Amino acid sequence: MISKVNIKINNKAITAKPKETIAEAAKRNGIDIPLLCSHPDLKIKASCRVCVVKVKGHDNLMPSCSTEIQEGMEIFTDTKEIKRARKTNLELIFAQHREECSDCVWNYNCQLLKLAKQEKIEINRFQDRKSKFPTFLFGNVIEFDSSKCIDCRNCIEMCQKQGVGYLETRSYGHETNVMPVKDKNKDCVYCGQCIMHCPAGAFESTGEFEKIEEPLRQKDKVAAVQFAPSIRSSIGEEFGLQPGEVVTEKLVGALRELGFNKIFDTSVGADFTTMAESAEVIERMESGKNLPILTSCCPAWVRYIEFYYPEFIPNLTTVRSPQIILGGLIKTYWAKINKINPRNIFSVSIMPCVAKKYEAKRPELKVKGMKPIDYVLTTRELARLLMRRKIDFKKIKPQAIDSMFGSPSGAGVIYGASGGVMESALRTTYEKLTGQRLENIEFRQVRGMKEYKEAEIDIKGIKRKAVVINGLGVAQNFLEKIKKGESSPTCVEVMACPGGCIGGGGQPLPSDGEIRKKRAAGLYSVDEKKIIRRAHENPVVQKVYSEFFERNHEMAHKVLHTKYHKQKREKLKIIK
Numbered sequence: 001m002i003s004k005v006n007i008k009i010n011n012k013a014i015t016a017k018p019k020e021t022i023a024e025a026a027k028r029n030g031i032d033i034p035l036l037c038s039h040p041d042l043k044i045k046a047s048c049r050v051c052v053v054k055v056k057g058h059d060n061l062m063p064s065c066s067t068e069i070q071e072g073m074e075i076f077t078d079t080k081e082i083k084r085a086r087k088t089n090l091e092l093i094f095a096q097h098r099e100e101c102s103d104c105v106w107n108y109n110c111q112l113l114k115l116a117k118q119e120k121i122e123i124n125r126f127q128d129r130k131s132k133f134p135t136f137l138f139g140n141v142i143e144f145d146s147s148k149c150i151d152c153r154n155c156i157e158m159c160q161k162q163g164v165g166y167l168e169t170r171s172y173g174h175e176t177n178v179m180p181v182k183d184k185n186k187d188c189v190y191c192g193q194c195i196m197h198c199p200a201g202a203f204e205s206t207g208e209f210e211k212i213e214e215p216l217r218q219k220d221k222v223a224a225v226q227f228a229p230s231i232r233s234s235i236g237e238e239f240g241l242q243p244g245e246v247v248t249e250k251l252v253g254a255l256r257e258l259g260f261n262k263i264f265d266t267s268v269g270a271d272f273t274t275m276a277e278s279a280e281v282i283e284r285m286e287s288g289k290n291l292p293i294l295t296s297c298c299p300a301w302v303r304y305i306e307f308y309y310p311e312f313i314p315n316l317t318t319v320r321s322p323q324i325i326l327g328g329l330i331k332t333y334w335a336k337i338n339k340i341n342p343r344n345i346f347s348v349s350i351m352p353c354v355a356k357k358y359e360a361k362r363p364e365l366k367v368k369g370m371k372p373i374d375y376v377l378t379t380r381e382l383a384r385l386l387m388r389r390k391i392d393f394k395k396i397k398p399q400a401i402d403s404m405f406g407s408p409s410g411a412g413v414i415y416g417a418s419g420g421v422m423e424s425a426l427r428t429t430y431e432k433l434t435g436q437r438l439e440n441i442e443f444r445q446v447r448g449m450k451e452y453k454e455a456e457i458d459i460k461g462i463k464r465k466a467v468v469i470n471g472l473g474v475a476q477n478f479l480e481k482i483k484k485g486e487s488s489p490t491c492v493e494v495m496a497c498p499g500g501c502i503g504g505g506g507q508p509l510p511s512d513g514e515i516r517k518k519r520a521a522g523l524y525s526v527d528e529k530k531i532i533r534r535a536h537e538n539p540v541v542q543k544v545y546s547e548f549f550e551r552n553h554e555m556a557h558k559v560l561h562t563k564y565h566k567q568k569r570e571k572l573k574i575i576k
Contacts, residue, residue, distance in 0.1 A: 008075065021044070046156075
């Protein structure tokens with residue numbers, strides 16, 4: 001079997017791996033070939049032609065992203081012919097991309113802008129042919145500005161990969177463009193992966209960071225903020241830090257600089273979710289009803305079930321997500337303890353996920369007539385707000401989280417990675433069912449970036465199958481297997497996004513498998529260092545249960561549980 005292939009790039013002899021593309025071999029050997037439409041999560045389409053190279057013996061330039069290397073191949077990446085072709089291709093791309101760099105999701109970090117500067121192209125050489133194309137609003141959550149679309153089709157492929165298929169190409173005037181489908185049986189679930197895989201910033205979540213500026217200045221408001229588990233290992237990327245670098249205390253300091261009075265960790269909310277979910281799992285296991293039990297932490301997954309597979313709604317846990325539980329506790333328990341009128345609490349959450357914006361607006365999640373969360377900012381929005389305020393994140397002095405909902409267990413922190421919800425639930429459920437303390441609480445079978453993972457757990461002599469999935473397309477296939485009786489797990493964790501929340505639609509760009517792996521590693525490192533690594537051993541959780549939930553069962557149910565229902569297609573809006 002051939003283990004290496006000998007080639008030359010720019011007259012430099014290098015070794016490549018069999019079946020590598022020219023672009024892959026070049027990157028591994030430190031040779032820069034610009035890429036634009038290519039993304040590691042997707043199939044190679046070679047649509048932008050920015051990565052063209054010259055291969056000796058071939059008349060035409062060839063796309064390096066899709067051309068496999070061959071023994072003895074001689075490749076050139078920077079000839080005059082290549083530079084001329086690359087420049088023309090980029091100018092043509094800009095002719096179908098309305099520039100709005102100051103308000104772009106890529107925040108001046110986009111490859112398109114870098115290439116424009118590098119190649120010294122005339123951005124406006126060709127007439128802008130999409131200036132009058134519309135901007136669509138998907139459910140008040142995602143904006144798609146089709147005047148910025150460069151026709152790479154990454155969004156369509158990713159949406160199909162997610163088992164949603166909400167996007168397609170259609171004629172618009174004399175042009176063909178990406179647009180939402182007309183099929184009423186398809187709808188967006190707000191996973192935001194179109195955002196993460198668009199190289200041109202045509203997609204973005206609806207911005208809310210400007211809306212919180214005024215309330216932050218109001219002295220009669222108590223500004224409370226919570227941040228999701230995964231934010232601590234991703235926000236640093238926006239400020240030049242490495243993926244996976246844990247910056248929890250710096251994040252707290254930055255939020256105080258912005259003017260928030262109280263800062264809480266959503267990971268504590270995750271501990272409450274685990275407690276309630278564990279109780280529900282035990283109840284269903286004993287009754288045998290509504291199995292398998294499906295997690296409900298991910299709002300994109302919940303909406304996917306409600307719209308595409310409503311027959312599985314009874315299988316969803318009734319437990320609210322960590323952000324909603326903690327938001328509810330802030331406006332009930334915490335407000336009461338501190339003698340604060342909950343109507344004067346301005347509650348914000350920092351989330352890795354654009355679907356959390358949708359979740360926060362769901363009317364059935366209100367507590368005592370109040371929304372648990374008033375506004376949701378993504379990781380990117382928080383970074384933009386800090387930059388707007390000229391707050392230097394690297395120079396921020398680390399600060400401690402507020403004590404009332406202080407330190408989470410390690411189990412709460414790992415919610416941010418695929419498998420974390422399941423592992424947290426297993427740690428608590430096993431010990432509650434058996435009365436035995438786990439010697440090894442790390443369920444490594446459910447960790448990692450694989451789209452499908454499973455573990456078999458022996459509980460009181462009965463083998464229980466736990467399944468962990470990230471990616472809605474994989475979940476779709478698995479649901480079909482359950483319907484056919486080909487699989488019968490006890491518990492299933494599903495996260496809509498690759499790698500879980502660490503790959504959420506609101507996270508820093510770019511995002512790929514290696515970056516997500518580093519973000520997850522950061523979360524697991526926090527868990528490993530924690531003294532308390534089980535949700536049921538968190539003193540905060542124990543205190544709230546004894547002082548609040550056990551004395552008011554009706555309120556406990558309202559804060560911890562909800563109901564889901566079949567959803568209709570949202571009305572598509574054109575906002576400009």
